[in-house]
Amino acid sequence: MIIHEVETYPQEQIQDLQLKRLKKTVEQVYKQVPFYKEAFLSLDITPDSISTLQDVKKLPFTQKTDLRNHYPFDLFAIDMKDVARVHASSGTSGKPTVVGYSQQDIENWSQIVARAIALGGGTSGGIFHNAYGYGLFTGGLGMHYGSEKLGMTTVPVSGGNTERQIMLIEDFKPTIIGGTPSYVLKIAEDMESLGKDPRKTSLKYGIFGAEPWSEEMRNVLEEKFAIKACDIYGLSEVMGPGIAMECHEAQNGLHIAEDHFFVEVIDPRTLQPVPDGQEGELVFTSLTKEAFPIIRYRTGDIGSLSRETCECGRTTARMSRVKGRIDDMLIIRGVNLFPSEIEHYLIKIKELAPHYQVYLKRQGSLDYIELHVEVNEHFYHAINGDMKHTKVAILVKTIQQAMKSHCLVSMNVSIFPPKYLPRSSGKAVRVVDKRNVTVFHNSPH
Incomplete structure (x- = not known):
């Protein structure tokens, strides 16, 4: 179900919108974030240096270490009184990476995730069983707000307590389940241990992410639950879940929310762009974020891009499923x-x-x-x-x-x-x- 006309814009129209928003974002970080102003000046560029989308290559990269070095709020572009929410990584390898959201950011994010859930088979009036973790992790709340925005009944069960998950699936009869593929597989296994058949639940679709998973794992999940399983992509530094999402019609690449994010694929050794279809490191620039805009963020995720129109009718660029992380x-x-x-x-x-x-x-x-x-x-x-x-x-x-x-x-x-x-x-x-x-x-x- 296509719920926003931007999903079918011609590429030229999408690129015009991206350029307009890129210029605004570059102006914003230059004025409001000292880290970016210093980085721009060190490269002898100003916001006026950006006149085409190709000029994004002039901009500096941002890495996770930059977020940690400016912990907690030094990369925010608005006053803290205007920050509606913060999320953060687990911080297992040191200081967590902290990101902020204005009220408009949360509204945009909800719309993005609503589109993503619709890509994965969600419709208004359905029931969404949300087994992503809630808290500082963006998965739970990100999917929750998007599900509500789409008009679904949202079950905020979070992760863990698997027997309770099984009971709620049986009693509430959700149409979609969301969670990490490894944990949803555990739900299926525990159902089988209890003598229950996961294929006989009300579930029709699954939206899985937050960890790399193979096509073979997709087949296992689809067979276990008799569902269509789709991949969702996101990371807190750029926004959270919903940056890209597979459509249930084709299950062949993740549609990127290009009106909100500009994506590049680079060779991680040379830092130069690679052609569409070639694997490299995914790099994202936010185009609409107010509290925490980010420029050319090196995700560390390995993937590729395709710009062919999908059989579902959407014209947005698609990224491959993530093969893995450079550091993995x-x-x-x-x-x-x-x-x-x-x-x-x-x-x-x-x-x-x-x-x-x-x-x-x-x-x-x-x-x-x-x-x-x-x-x-x-x-x-x-x-x-x-x-x-x-x-x-x-x-x-x-x-x-x-x-x-x-x-x-x-x-x-x-x-x-x-x-x-x-x-x-x-x-x-x-x-x-x-x-x-x-x-x-x-x-x-």
């Missing part, structure tokens, strides 16, 4: 590897459950991977719970051969019974770096 990329003996690539091939092995963890370890001066996986219930019962069965040893060799053949990396493989690996109500922890950690012999990991 594993470099093992000269081979570059993303966890999502491991997932891609693991899910194809019919004896395994779709859960895994990658442990990075070091022996002497060499790094290596220890891959932890689970067998599924069917295989576990077939071997009568005997994890020393010869079929397990054969399965280990099958996994190792698949990883070596497709991912070009030799891996140690440890196989565990169903439900052994940790589950999360938020983002799944896929990579555990043990290279600089003392591992005690009595630890299971």
Whole structure:
């Protein structure tokens, strides 16, 4: 369902709107944010230097370290009395990144997310089961306001307490569920453990994001729930969820809200733009934000762009699903590897459950991977719970051969019974770096 005419604008009309808003944003940060004014002057540019969209390449990049260095509010472009809300990252690796929203920012964000939910199958009068976490994380509240703006009944269940989630799905009969793919998969597994069939719920669509997930994981979720599963993209530094969203009609690339964001794809080594269709680092510039406008933010996410009109009728540019993050990329003996690539091939092995963890370890001066996986219930019962069965040893060799053949990396493989690996109500922890950690012999990991 197309709910705003801008979604079908000709590219020329979208670009005219983007240029008008880009000029206004550049003027705003130059006047209101000392960090940007200093950065502009160091490059010998002023707002007058921007006369075309291509001139965005003259502007400085912004990185996460810049947000942390100006913690908490030094990058805000309006007075704190006019800031209606703040959100922040978890801050697990130091100071959190803090972002602010004016009342108009929240209104714009709600409209953007309403469009995103409509892309994913939402309609006014439906019920949205929101299993994204609430709080400083943008996912829960971002999806909540957008769902209400679309006219849906919103169930703010947040993450965790899975048995309660199951009860509410059964009793409230939502049409859409939103959450991280790994957690919604846990909901399905727990339903099955209770003797319930996830395919018989009222759910028709799923909107999943906040972590990279493969096409194979999409297939698993769609099969488990008998739904259409769509990918949503967002990050707090730029806005939150809704920056881009797959349409349920094509499920082939995420439509970008181009009236609010200008996107580039760059080579992360040279920092130069790459052609449409080529993978690189996604870079976003906000076009309408008042409290926390951001210029050329380097997301660290790897993706590509397409500008072909989609079969759903929308003309907005589409980004590929995120392959991974630059800082999540594993470099093992000269081979570059993303966890999502491991997932891609693991899910194809019919004896395994779709859960895994990658442990990075070091022996002497060499790094290596220890891959932890689970067998599924069917295989576990077939071997009568005997994890020393010869079929397990054969399965280990099958996994190792698949990883070596497709991912070009030799891996140690440890196989565990169903439900052994940790589950999360938020983002799944896929990579555990043990290279600089003392591992005690009595630890299971």
